[in-house]
Amino acid sequence: MSEHRTDWLGALVVLVALALVPAILGSSYITGIMTVALCFAMWAASWDFMSGLTGRENFGHSLFIGAGAYTAGFLNVNFGASPWWSLAASPLVAVAFSLVIGFPTLRLRGPYFALAMLSGAAVMQSLTIIFSEYTGGQDGLNGLFPFFDSELTQYYLTLFFLAATVTTLRLVANSPWGTILRAIRGDEASCQAAGINVTFYKIASLMISAAFAGLGGALYAHYQLQVGPDLFAVILSINIIIMVYVGGMGSIYGPVGGAILLILLTEALRAFSEYRLWVYTLILMLILFFLPQGLVAPLWRRLRTIAQ
């Protein structure tokens, strides 16, 4: 079997498993947690597409998530639009944000790009609080409608979009496009010298990343039925980066696994009440200390070798 075909087969198995888990367990709590986990998976995958490929660590991914989520909130709560509009509008608004922030900041390198993105998200968070008349301030916007009354159906909708996201991002990453992005990470100057329009590719990858982050934001908003300034918070971006680390950087599918794993872990540790943070940190440290390349992507590579 070719590597490629094994990958697709593996993806299919995981997809079926994800589809079956909530149906079998039948607990609305698990379904809800899984829905949240899938949204984080979308955010992690979209982060990995831009930052994992081009090597520019984006510490302000929450900017796009918040933009998408607040778009959904405004449309649904203030204008009474159907939730379905959010699916189109949120990615668009997120892309608009990526253009505004991307042009001035993408020429920056290393910590400067990270810092600029971080401050961009922080500025938006402060603005949502200052303009609380429109944004609801700390409390955010309440009273969003879900896509479906059934939590299970909503879960399947999220799963569908996650599958579409991962497929699209993988296809682009494996195309000549992806090669160019990786080349930019390796040596930007040489790429430029080779006649590649580096700026175009960087902006385009940020736009794609933002679009899926915004889409995830809309799905998240219509599950939580609320949006708030915490969706712009720096800590959200950092959490996503950790998920990508655990999953394995640059693989797109690895971060999906990392996100699902860590969200489930956080919930599983509820029984430890005030000690849950310690236990969570300890587990994370063990994973990362003994598996420096992440957990999910290397695991899959090994499985693939065995399968062949």
Added chain:
Amino acid sequence: MAEILVYGAVISAIYAMLAVGFTLIFGVARILNLAHGSFYALGAYGVYALTADAHLPLFLAAAVAVLLVALFGVAVERVLVRPLRRSTLAVLMITLAVALMVEQVLLLIFGSEARNVPSMVNATFDVMGADVSGQRLLALSGAIAILSALWFFMQRTRLGAAILAISQDAEAAQYMGIPSDRIFSLVMGLSAGIAAAAGVLVAPFQTVIPGMGLLPLVKAFAIVVVGGLGSIVGSIVGALLLGYTETIIAFKISIEWSQIVSVAAVLLTLILRPAGFFGKRAAF
């Protein structure tokens, strides 16, 4: 007007203390230290614990706290940062981990409620018609004293010269026989000590809670970006700029808007002049 002048000066002085250490360790060792705010928090908690639990006199407690935090800074550099120094991102992450660990340890020992550190000066003074608490004036003069001492140390001593040499060109300095690893530890200790001193000086009029290190870190970050990463003069100018801008906005517009100044300043600086006012682009 007098209020803006005095309060702006106090805030700027505290900001400068935070930013100088932060920029120093970056300039010398290229360490973006996210645990910098923790040193500040540890300073404040140190003086609290030493007075309330160990019953030391206030000024002795302050000195001991600063010393302990400086040693802690050295330990962090030696054990955690040094093996990773080649990767900026790795250093970023390890120092972030230190910051979180410190916060959790403080939480576990002292709880989430604010702690009270008594004022070192109880009187209130009238400065050009503005009522200013003695502790604030002490913080202002303490900051000026510490920063002047630092300046003297850097300009007039062999060690200071070695530090400056490394920050200008680490490789060349090493060829000249300057032991860079030992200098890095020293600078980390120095930077931690200054941050702790800031924590000690402001503890009586600031919230002493486990998460108190976050905001100063954000401010130090902003100042250092505005002033230019690695530039000591830049960080002091940046501190004055940010401190006074915030104070003026708080007085003239609304205290609500003053919080956004620092992040907006970072964003603008990075877009308009990424190296900051006094940064050297070539350093990167």
Added chain:
Amino acid sequence: MRGMGSKFDRGCRSGELAPACLAGAALPPRPQTTARMPVRGSQSCHPHQDNFKEVAMRQRIVSLLAAGAAMALVGSWAGAAFADEKPILIGITTAIQVQVGRDCVDGAKLAIDEINAQGGVNGRKLQMVVADEGEAAAEGPKTGIAAVNKLTGEDHVDVLIGGYDSGVTLAELPHISRAKTIYLGIGSASPSIQQKVKDDYEHYKYIFRVNPINSAKQAKGLLDYITGMLKGQLGYKRIAILGENAKWVQDMVPAMKSGAEAAGLQVPIAEFFDVQTADFSPIFAKVKESGAQYLMIILSHAASDVFVKQWYDAKVPVPIGGIDVKGQDANFFDRVGGKAISEVSTNFVLRAPLTPKTIPWWDSFVKAYNRAPVYTASGGYDAVYIYAGAVKRAGSTDTDAVIKELEKTDYVSARGRVQFDDLHEVKDGPGFVNELFVQWQQNGERKVIWPKEVANGKMIMPPWLVQN
């Protein structure tokens, strides 16, 4: 900055990156909030009482571990237990690491223990399941929503009791209503919460508020204080209003301002500040400059410890008072080194003869936990009794039947008599629950100075304003 990018170019060479990842690992999902409880005993006390509290703290840890074990058991076996012997499950959603949250848990536990000692309700014991809402300022409502979904979807609790942050509670409401589970709010003050019951009874009939009085009514109480006390008794003409930037405060301030102006007072300053604010000197300088004679404050999540200290240290020539949720803590005065002297804060319960139950309840709480309760303790305690009473009258835990009985509640609590209005909102005013204006006085003593009917002390001024 080449190093940063190139590091990962080579795809994480082993060893070198390990500690970096490790560092990342140490990042918890919400670094600010979790794991605060083990020291709760010592954090809530005066330093001199440490030994005394240490014992309490150890007891707490033991009981928490037990509760944790019980939680795990309930989680896995609740469904399998026999129907008749199945205990009535009380789900608590609150921020367990802050004082309002832990008092909610402890208040509810006190009531549950009392009821179980008397044989339970309709032959069934009560059992508590706690789910952490996390601290809103740091975590947003995500953890709270998950907590509600866990208690309703996994533990299948019969009733939810809790809440402390209006934003989180509002975000939880649709999830509570979807789970068709009764919710007795004991901490959040936003009027929008109970407004939902009026707007859409069918969906939101599950929502009740036992405590506190909603913020709109609190605003009216503040206005009474402004017109009756500040203007009427002290003859003040200019006041300033300062509130933290939260929705329930923004709802309140305009009403207070226009009300005060209608009563003939001048309001030169009505401002909001970010909850992160750590330096209040600009605002004090402005207030002083405006010639205001009194500063009304509305603080809940903000750093009121610092606010009070900076006010005292600068000897701001304007007395302060209003809503200060942290200033309601029994140890607040000690925590700020006595600098809260003469600060007035609203409260709902205090060791004073408000009802025949108040002092005995207060003393039994202090006996059980070695610390004085805050308002959520009374809320949690009352909510359990109110729910138990409704179940007893309904003869079952059937949700609709219990709601009908809850609506007929008439229960004398430590705070006053509790009845619900059409919005399932606790009734306030004479004879019911009252908003008390409590002042920190010499040696950290607290006196009720308003309303007149329940006052047990006289108002004092800050020491630097006392004329000889």
